[in-house]
Amino acid sequence: MNQLKIFAPATIANVSCGFDVLGLCLDTVGDEMIIRKTSEKGITISRLVGQDLPLETEKNVAGIAGLAMLEKLNLNHGFEIEIYKNIKAGSGIGSSAASSAGTVWAMNELLGKPFSAKELVPFAMEGEKLASGTAHADNVAPALLGGFTLVRSYEPLDIIKIPTPDELYATVIHPQIEVKTSDSRSVLKQKITLKESIIQIGNLGGLISGLYTSDYDLISRSLHDEIVEPLRAILIPGFDEVKANAIQAGALGAGISGSGPSIFALSKGEEMAQNVAKSMSETYKKLHIDYDIHVSKINTNGCRVVEC
Amino acid sequence: MNQLKIFAPATIANVSCGFDVLGLCLDTVGDEMIIRKTSEKGITISRLVGQDLPLETEKNVAGIAGLAMLEKLNLNHGFEIEIYKNIKAGSGIGSSAASSAGTVWAMNELLGKPFSAKELVPFAMEGEKLASGTAHADNVAPALLGGFTLVRSYEPLDIIKIPTPDELYATVIHPQIEVKTSDSRSVLKQKITLKESIIQIGNLGGLISGLYTSDYDLISRSLHDEIVEPLRAILIPGFDEVKANAIQAGALGAGISGSGPSIFALSKGEEMAQNVAKSMSETYKKLHIDYDIHVSKINTNGCRVVEC
Structure with a gap:
């Protein structure tokens, strides 16, 4: 097998009370990538469709992730990558993570799986470091492992896969507005109250418990972000109304993706x-803001082969 | 059935990263209580052995908890309580909670269980309010439900029982020193960093996950309190050494009880x-501080009948 066409999924990080620790993997939104072995060593990005991103290996998240993986191997060949982006950059559903995770996942498949999915995470994190300055795992972990993933710790890196209840679906709406990363960072408070932290911890415990027991009502009661959402919501026009509409329409909960x-x-x-989805769309129709909307089962496998 | 003799268990609150949300129930340490129906209405505490505590109903946590329960019922009789304390007051293993929880649990049994275990929690919390000024559930919830309990939320009260791995045991050492409640409160910081909170949340997620999957190694990696232990440890002479000894001897983790x-x-x-237990004792032997030490399986049932 010298070539694979794969699906590299979009992901949701910062799942409500799981800010900075809990992510999940989507199934109907994602990029396609073709990865093939080449006699030439190193990583070449030969094609990038759907987004205006650099093709130079060292300036592209897929290239950087691939190089990080190559460093741990002693190969006499390299890889060529074609990327067909469907996930929009800056949408908050893991566009860069899909490329980083997809690259290392496909390379690993072509090499006969020398690494476990968890072992691939640090390579993909190098791509995230290029994209955002921080080697975070919130998106690449669910893209590689599927389902819900908990980043228990970064030092040392410890990723836990959490079970997904069978009937759980995500709806994601992407209003076509730009939120600057610098703004979404600068609104965060570096100090919070002990009480806020305890509320967040209680909910995270409830959410994890609900995921293990498929207790949808408990999941619903726990989907609450005490700390970050109140600060970041002001950067997203219509957020409060979209969230309220979702819950009124019967959603278990709603929040900011990434x-x-x-x-x-x-x-x-x-x-x-x-x-x-219908109900969430209403607000942006009314505000005359274009949007994409996706409905997806939670993808419990992560990246997958589309074609050999 | 007009009378019951019961075992009212000791409990551990603030289980490491589960500060203020996670408690567990012990099996070999606890009080005994006799509760009997009386023709006279109200609650009478007729005997209290092992501790110097007020017998007046309104000044005793058992009395207050019993009265809170009676308020919700329309009974033409009352209850008489005998308390045989084994759990030392101020030990940090839920002495007051055992009396509050034991009372309402036994009353409920004698009445044919009009309330579920979870419904009894708010009554027992009234006893805790008398004891410490705060109606906290961290100890009464595990005493009533058994096993590990998560207080997901106080408003509204939402208690989740978390599974207990079969082979999990607790060792508890009680050095005979006094830590003033006011001191253990005043050392807490009301503001913490976002980073500290995220570390704590990651660990709590890992701990809950480890309890669901009986993953002892994950439990071990997660038993870490980033926020409170570093502050409170200084109030307990020998803490760092006792903890280090416990872990060196093979414990999954250790921390401050309550x-x-x-x-x-x-x-x-x-x-x-x-x-x-042997290893933890060494430090207090060396420091010539008297101590009690207990080894206990986690008690997955909570209060229990000893004799009808």
């Missing part, structure tokens, strides 16, 4: 997730 | 928990 501007909702069952 | 001065360790298997 650092926005996408807004996600979780629902029990596809029909409900579709109803929630 | 607000101290008791120190707990969790271990896989009884033999390990006994070894840990």
Whole structure:
């Protein structure tokens, strides 16, 4: 096998009370990539469709992630990558993570899986470091492992896969507005109260518990971000209304995807997730803001082969 | 059935990263209580052995908890309580909670269980309010429900029972020193950094996950309190050494029980928990501080009938 066409999924990081620790993997939104072995060593990005991004290996997240993986191997060949982007940059659903994770996942498949999915995470994190300055794992971990992933710790890196209830669906709306990364960072408070932290911890414990027991009601009660959402919501026009609409339509909960501007909702069952999608769209129709909207089962596998 | 003799268990609150949200129930340490129906209405505390506490109903945590429960019922009789304390007051293993929880649990049994265990929690919390000024649930919830309990939220009260791995044992050492509640409160910082909070949240997620999957190694990696232990440890002479000894002897982790001065360790298997007990004792022998030490399986049922 010298070539693979794969699906590299979009992901939601900062799942409400799981700010900076909990992410999930989507199934109907993602990029396609073709990765093939080349006699030439190193990583070459030969094609990039759908987004205006640099092709130079060292300036592209896929290239950087691939190089990080190559460093740990002693290969007499290299890889060529074609990237077909469907995930918009800056949408808050892991566009750069899909490219980084997809690259190392496909390379690993072509090499006969020398690494486990968890072992691939640090390579993909190098791509994230190029994209955002921080080697965070919130998006690449769910893209590689599938389902919900908890980053228990960074030092040392410790990623835990959390089970996904069968009927859980995500709805994600991406209003076509720009939220500057610098703004979404600068609104964060570096100090919070002990009480806020305890509320967040209680909810995170409830959410993890609900995911293990498929207790949708508990998941719903726990989908609350005490700390970050109140600060970042002001950067996303219509956020409060979109969230309220989602919940009124029957969503278990809703919040900011990553650092926005996408807004996600979780629902029990596809029909409900579709109803929630309709309801979430209303606000941006009214505000005359263009949007993309996606309904997706939680993808419990992560990256997958589309074609050998 | 007009009378019950029950075992009212000791409990550990603030289980490391679960500060203020996670508690567990012990099996070999606890009080005994006799509760009997009386023709006279109200609650009478007729006997209190082992501790110098007021017998007046309104000044005793058991009395207050019982009265809170009676308020929700329309009974033409009352209850008489005898309390045989084994749990020392101020030890940090839920002495007042055992009396509050034991009272309402036994009353509920004698009445044919009009309330679920979770519904009894708010009554027992009234006893805690008398004891410490705060109606906290960290100790009464595990005493009533057994096992590990998560207080997801206080407003509204939402208690989640978390599974207990079969081989999990606790070792608890109680050095005979006094830590003033006012001191253990005043050392807490009301503001913490976002980073500290995220570390704590990651660990709590890992701990809950480890409890669901009986992953002892994950439990061990997660038993870390980033926020409170570093502040409160200074109030307990020998804490760092006792903790280090416990871990060196093979404990999964160790921390402050409640607000101290008791120190707990969790271990896989009884033999390990006994070894840990020996090791934890060394420091207080050396410091010539008297101590009690207990080894206990986690009690997954909570209060229980000893004799009808």
